[in-house]
Amino acid sequence: MEGRYSLIHHVRSLLEDEQGTLYKEAPYRVALCYPSPYHVGMSSLGFQAIYREIHEHPGATAERVFLPDDVEAFKRTRAPLFSWESQAPVSSFAMLAFSVAYELELTGLFSMLELAGLPLLAEERQGGRHPLVVAGGPLTFSNPDPLEPFVDVLVQGESEDLIHVLVEAAASMDREALLDHLARTPGFRVPGRGGQRYHVARAMDSRLPARSQIVTSHTELRSMFLIEPERGCSRGCHYCVMRRTTNGGMRTVPPERVLSLIPDHARRVGLVGAAVTDHPRIVELLRTIVDSGREVGVSSLRADRLTQELVNQLRRGGATNLTVAADGASQRMRDMVDRKHSEEQIVRAAEFARTAGMKQLKVYNVVGLPFEGEEDIDELIRFTAELSRILPVALGVAPFVAKRNTPLDGAPFAGIREVETRLERLRKGLRGRAEVRPTSARWAWVEYMLAQCGPEGGLAAMDAWRAGGSFSAWKKAFEGRGCEPYMARRVEDGRRNPTLWPTVPKVAPSASAA
Missing domain, CATH: 3.20.20.70 (Aldolase class I)
Structure with missing residues (x-):
């Protein structure tokens, strides 16, 4: 218990130094998650913008959650991952909304789900007993495919408008109806159910x-x-x-x-x-x-x-x-x-x-x-x-x-x-x-392998994380999942085939590059 209290005390001391923190009671509660530590996440402009947007929705509230600086301290004390504003267990929220900036933050997402007591794979969170797990953020402008095995919904592109669509629907529909609805809604992708791939939404001016x-x-x-x-x-x-x-x-x-x-x-x-x-x-x-x-x-x-x-x-x-x-x-x-x-x-x-x-x-x-x-x-x-x-x-x-x-x-x-x-x-x-x-x-x-691979790249990331996260663990995991970069089967050597990138000026390779 003493260990858990010290973790909560640390968060409360950081809260005391904040200006602009939002507190609100609302029927629908979102845990807004950043899969890197607080000092990184609080420098993310997009993360802060979505925090404000959720609070502006009349029926929803958001509390922030970050990857702990010391993940092992949570494991030692068996403390559940908790939110910043009220220190409530993350598993008690209706939705976990992750903002993922780049590929290597996948392992932070795994650690946060584990500390929250949730199965990593979306297929293991069936039955409505677990919060809805959503992911968006800068990564969705490029290749969010490695996130697919772990999330219920992908929010693609600029999310200032989409977050209102999402919380409005989530607060009024049961899980199955919600997923079917979002699969038909531009800007959302529901793994296994549809949604336009690589559709990047644009916020209103x-x-x-x-x-x-x-x-x-x-x-x-x-x-x-x-x-x-x-x-x-x-x-x-x-x-x-x-x-x-x-x-x-x-x-x-x-x-x-x-x-x-x-x-x-x-x-x-x-x-x-x-x-x-x-x-x-x-x-x-x-x-x-x-x-x-x-x-x-x-x-x-x-x-x-x-x-x-x-x-x-x-x-x-x-x-x-x-x-x-x-x-x-x-x-x-x-x-x-x-x-x-x-x-x-x-x-x-x-x-x-x-x-x-x-x-x-x-x-x-x-x-x-x-x-x-x-x-x-x-x-x-x-x-x-x-x-x-x-x-x-x-x-x-x-x-x-x-x-x-x-x-x-x-x-x-x-x-x-x-x-x-x-x-x-x-x-x-x-x-x-x-x-x-x-x-x-x-x-x-x-990073390249994750940027260029599909959902199998995400599964390899999970394997590497479970194996300790060393570079050799990543190599073994990519090999074990059969990961091949995009177009690898179609092109033997991309350097010698400049037609692979038709919009790139034809520049002859030097002798040392060939």
């Missing part, structure tokens, strides 16, 4: 912008009020799920509306979106926020949109580093994926940052794109060294992972050993002239 409901210091983005001045993107990068063909491209929110929704107590403001600096009035918005005495941050800076004035406003708003994404080891790679940045624009961004008095340039990049060769890595080495003469550089490098529903869907993974070889070439070539921050090639491969 009146629901925009998404914004924080709760501000707390215990998050990845400490005490920052997040708001969305634009949604979507007007660009066509071939690797990106949120490209201009997704949900009609970019929709902007007038600065006047954005400013009117920032609460007086918010001293730090984060502007969040896929292409914030593409907003036609972004400098005006930044200047007004900074002039009000607040700090400000921007989630997505595009080098070709930066000006000295824009960077100066960021510096005035407290930024000490400037972050841009190159997303291609060379100009040839950037051209191939339709990334509209040039070396000159990135150099100019570094010069803007230096002039503004910033301390560091952070550059995000990818390695392992189709047709990439050693000469592309060498170009990245040369260019990064050039940038480092302007300003200290931190180079974030991630292996390329092809996502479903993009022009590079079906592209092969470069290979763990190949990626690690390229990263080592990069480190040796830079010889300390820039800080290299790579993400794991092994876990990128796991």
Whole structure:
């Protein structure tokens, strides 16, 4: 009992530091679940937006649930997973609604279902004794198929309107009628019963912008009020799920509306979106926020949109580093994926940052794109060294992972050993002239398999989780479930078959990439 009390005490202490927490009694209760810890989940703008939307529904209320920081502590004390607001057992709610951001959060979903005392597989939760298990979130823009074995309903795309449809139907229908109804309703997929696959719903403009409901210091983005001045993107990068063909491209929110929704107590403001600096009035918005005495941050800076004035406003708003994404080891790679940045624009961004008095340039990049060769890595080495003469550089490098529903869907993974070889070439070539921050090639491969496989990929994830979650457990699980990436049976070697991606410019592979 003492152990359980300490878990509850920890949650209550975090609640005391929140501003904007919602409490409401209503007939239909939703446990809004995030399969990562609190400090991550509370930095999710979509999660907070749906929390507010459920509370605005007259017959429903929502309480938050997060993956515990210490899952083993719950197991040791046999404490049931409980909600944040009332510390009620999750199994007592009518619905568990999961927001899943990316593929590797599947294991968090498994842990939360287990701690709630619920069977993982949807087929084992028949008979109406268990809560309805629903999943939505950013993952549904790409490939939610691995979620299918574990959920009763998938909510696909932007959910601000769909959540009202869902709770209204769930509160008024029995389980069987509800599932049949949702299978016929656009935006929903009911595994085994139907629903349009990969249909991505679009919220009404009146629901925009998404914004924080709760501000707390215990998050990845400490005490920052997040708001969305634009949604979507007007660009066509071939690797990106949120490209201009997704949900009609970019929709902007007038600065006047954005400013009117920032609460007086918010001293730090984060502007969040896929292409914030593409907003036609972004400098005006930044200047007004900074002039009000607040700090400000921007989630997505595009080098070709930066000006000295824009960077100066960021510096005035407290930024000490400037972050841009190159997303291609060379100009040839950037051209191939339709990334509209040039070396000159990135150099100019570094010069803007230096002039503004910033301390560091952070550059995000990818390695392992189709047709990439050693000469592309060498170009990245040369260019990064050039940038480092302007300003200290931190180079974030991630292996390329092809996502479903993009022009590079079906592209092969470069290979763990190949990626690690390229990263080592990069480190040796830079010889300390820039800080290299790579993400794991092994876990990128796991993400790739989940991104490119169907429901069998989800079952493999369950097997790997049950086996301890090591990389060798994942490899064995994928093999055991017969997982093959999308189009693997149709194409022997995607690198040598550029017709696999008809919208990608035909770029001849180099000798080292062939």
